Structure formats: structure tokens, C-alpha cells
Amino acid sequence: MLRYLPVRRVHARQVLDSRGNPTVEVEVTVGEGVIGINGYTGRAMVPSGASTGKFEAVELRDGEKGNYGGLSVHRAVENVNTRLAEAILGENALNQRFIDHKIIETDGTDNKNSVGANAALGVSMAVARAAAAALRIPLYQYMGGCHTGRMPVPMMNILNGGRHADNTVDMQEFMIMPAGASNMEEAIRMCGEIYQCLKIILKQKKLSTAVGDEGGFAPDLEDSEKVLELIMEAVKKAGYEPGKDIYIAIDAAASELYDKDRNAYVFPGESLMKGKEILRDSEQMIEYYERLLDQFPIVSIEDGLEEDDWEGWKKLTKYLGARVQLVGDDLFVTNIKRLSCGIRQKAANAILVKVNQIGTLSEALDAVEMAQKSGYRVVISHRSGETEDSFIADLAVATGAGQIKTGAPCRSDRNAKYNQLLRIHEELGELEIYENPFV
Ligand SMILES: C=C(OP(=O)(O)O)C(=O)O
Ligand SMILES: [Mg+2]
Numbered sequence: 001m002l003r004y005l006p007v008r009r010v011h012a013r014q015v016l017d018s019r020g021n022p023t024v025e026v027e028v029t030v031g032e033g034v035i036g037i038n039g040y041t042g043r044a045m046v047p048s049g050a051s052t053g054k055f056e057a058v059e060l061r062d063g064e065k066g067n068y069g070g071l072s073v074h075r076a077v078e079n080v081n082t083r084l085a086e087a088i089l090g091e092n093a094l095n096q097r098f099i100d101h102k103i104i105e106t107d108g109t110d111n112k113n114s115v116g117a118n119a120a121l122g123v124s125m126a127v128a129r130a131a132a133a134a135l136r137i138p139l140y141q142y143m144g145g146c147h148t149g150r151m152p153v154p155m156m157n158i159l160n161g162g163r164h165a166d167n168t169v170d171m172q173e174f175m176i177m178p179a180g181a182s183n184m185e186e187a188i189r190m191c192g193e194i195y196q197c198l199k200i201i202l203k204q205k206k207l208s209t210a211v212g213d214e215g216g217f218a219p220d221l222e223d224s225e226k227v228l229e230l231i232m233e234a235v236k237k238a239g240y241e242p243g244k245d246i247y248i249a250i251d252a253a254a255s256e257l258y259d260k261d262r263n264a265y266v267f268p269g270e271s272l273m274k275g276k277e278i279l280r281d282s283e284q285m286i287e288y289y290e291r292l293l294d295q296f297p298i299v300s301i302e303d304g305l306e307e308d309d310w311e312g313w314k315k316l317t318k319y320l321g322a323r324v325q326l327v328g329d330d331l332f333v334t335n336i337k338r339l340s341c342g343i344r345q346k347a348a349n350a351i352l353v354k355v356n357q358i359g360t361l362s363e364a365l366d367a368v369e370m371a372q373k374s375g376y377r378v379v380i381s382h383r384s385g386e387t388e389d390s391f392i393a394d395l396a397v398a399t400g401a402g403q404i405k406t407g408a409p410c411r412s413d414r415n416a417k418y419n420q421l422l423r424i425h426e427e428l429g430e431l432e433i434y435e436n437p438f439v
Helices: 074-088 096-107 117-135 139-144 184-204 224-237 268-274 282-295 310-320 336-345 361-373 391-399 412-431
Strands: 007-016 022-030 040-045 153-160 173-177 247-251 264-266 298-302 325-328 350-353 377-381 403-405
Touching: 007 074, 007 117, 022 074, 022 117, 040 117, 074 096, 074 117, 096 117, 096 361, 117 139, 117 361, 139 391, 153 184, 153 224, 173 224, 173 298, 173 403, 184 224, 184 412, 224 247, 224 282, 282 298, 282 310, 310 325, 310 336, 325 336, 325 377, 336 361, 350 361, 361 377, 361 391, 377 391, 391 403, 391 412
Parallel strands: 153 403, 247 298, 298 325, 325 350, 350 377, 377 403
Antiparallel strands: 007 022, 022 040, 153 173, 173 247
């Protein structure tokens, strides 16, 4: 029986992400024999956010001494090749929690600012991949266990705004959810068809079909209502019924809109398009969401308020929590300390899980477990800066999260995840579970 699988080699290098910025790639080789003969290698690439929460673990970049305008990650790469390698060489790759403990101990800070969350995560994910490879089982099964079979409903971001695009749309993400599909393949097909219909509609209306960071279209539009009307049109044009086959999810990314000095959320694009300044305070934001819920089949609102406004989040949850999923992204940053604070206060009712917000796989899994035990829903998520690594597709299946947010179906960094889900769909066959999380 294989109980001890020693880490034999740890190696990192700098590669590029989907925004053309440097990121960390790590390879970990495990096994008894000579490297390359009896060893198994796992490789992982680390994503990167643009609208990062201020409580996230720290992504280490080189700054003034680096290149790529300071964005290079040579220091993080060096930390993998020296400090983290020393810490885990010879340790058992089958004990992910112990490996992650060694990573956390080596870093020694609260927010991974010593080795860098990018260095930490690259090692953590690569170890999991190598272990799964050595056991010759799929990654989702290694992380999720023998009963794994629940596929995630995609939250597919087809219209980008906020920090992810240079248009006048202030809210960051407008997503479609094929809750009416019967399996993963159908879900991805429905979304893909709607995406193409949206492109045709935008073209007909002489609106831009250029895309934002996550591959969603990024035209200049007046306000969120206009965005949602266009999406409704695209859903119908593709032959689907809004509110039955397709639901809507929004990521307001409100921390990015919040102006502390004015204690209000500023909508610069809407202000520009309407020729007057549009500001909303916390209460007005809640009223605004309520109006949108009355008009459109929205089932999920992420980061509806900013990351420090616990009182606002409590109110938001009290007023709208029974009606809609309220997802904490910047609010929780995949951190069990912040999540338990939210659970205690009844703030939000779901968590967005981004592995690089916390920096190790075990800590991300702890956040998923805490949420699920507390009746909070879970959405596994990509970052706006992504790579061809499809790790989160396996993670979404492994955790049975039921939802995945991983962008539009038109860029290889996003399709890496959808294509992996299609492979898992094929592998699971009739045993696949695909359910509408909102019934
Ligand atoms: C994916 C997101 O964006 P970023 O990666 O820029 O934080 C998000 O805010 O949910
Ligand atoms: Mg978000």
C-alpha cells in the first residue's frame, strides 16, 4: 500500500498569465525512484486578481528592482526554489495538510507576505497534482474522494465592466447560469450559444464586441439595466427562457466603487453616460438591487457592498438574503477567520473561493467545509488574470460546490476550465450529478 510518497524535487519558473503579466509556475516531482524514471510530476500555475480584496494573502512581486514594470515574480520563484523546497523535500506528498502546514510555517506571517501567496499556492497545487498522478487517479477524485460526482453550474461572465474593462459599465461582471441544463455538456453549450447571440446583437446595435479580461464583451452602455436587457435579448434569441432555463448572476465588485471620503458608491460610467453624478449609499445600493431583482431573474449578487461594511452586509442579508444568493468575495477572501465572522453576524449567505486569496489548498478546502457546514453556498472561482491551468475545474467537482465562476467561453485561459469539466463529464458518464442550486 502506498502510504509514503516523498517529495523529490521542487522547481519554479516565471511564466506569463492571460494579461501578459508574469506569474509563478511550479513543478513538484514525487516518488521513490530516480527522478524521471519512477517519479511523478505535478505542475501548477498561479492566477492573479485585478480587483483584489484588501484582506487577501499577499502576491509577491519584485517591485522597483524587477522588470515587466515591477510585476516580475523572481523573488517568489526564488522562494519556491529555496525556502519552500527545503521545507518539503522528503516530506510525504500524500499528506496535503502537512505539506501546507510546512508552507505556512516557512512563511511565518498572517498573510503570506514573506514567501508570497503566489509561491505558496504554486507549491501547494503542484503537490496535489503530483500525488494524484502517483496514485493514478483523477485530480478531482484525489481531492474529493471516491463518491465525487457533483458538477458545478457555470456562472459564465459574458459582459465585463469595472476594473476588468475600459468601458462605461460600472459593475464588474454580468453572468448567465444555465440552471435548466441537465448536464455539464448541455450547460456549456447553452452558455456558448447565448454568448454568440449576444455578439450578434451587439454588432446589430453597432456596439463594441471587444472583450474584457475575462472574455465577456465590454461595450459602452448606460447602466446595469441596459446590460441586463441586452442579456435577456441574447438568452431569448438563443431559444432559451430567462428565469427558467437561464438565471443571472452579478458581481458588483462594490469595494472598487466605494469612495471612503464620501461614504458612498460612485458610478463613474453611469455618471458619464447620463451627464450627472450617480452616487449611492449603502441603503440606496440595497434598494437598487431590489429594483434589479424585481425586473430580472437574478439569483446571485456578489460583493454587493464593500469589504469593510459589515453593518451594510447584515442589512443586505436581512432584506434580500431569502430572495437571492449573496456572495462574499472581497468580504471573505477565502479566509475562515473572516468567514466565521460573517457567519456569526449573518452577513452574506455564500462564499466565493479563490485559492490564491489564501495561498494553500488545505486552507481553501477549510473555507469550503466551514461554509458548507454553516449552510452557506460555495462558488469556486478563477481570477481575472488566469492561465491554462485547469485546477479549479477539478476543485469545483471535488468539493461538490455546485457552482463555478470561470469567465466567457472565448479565451483559452477560461476554456481550459470548461474543457476540463467536459472531460470530467465524459468520465463520470451517467453518474454525473448536475443540479439547479436554486430550487
Ligand atoms: C474574479 C474576480 O476578479 P479579480 O480576479 O480581478 O479579483 C472577482 O472579483 O470575482
Ligand atoms: Mg468578485
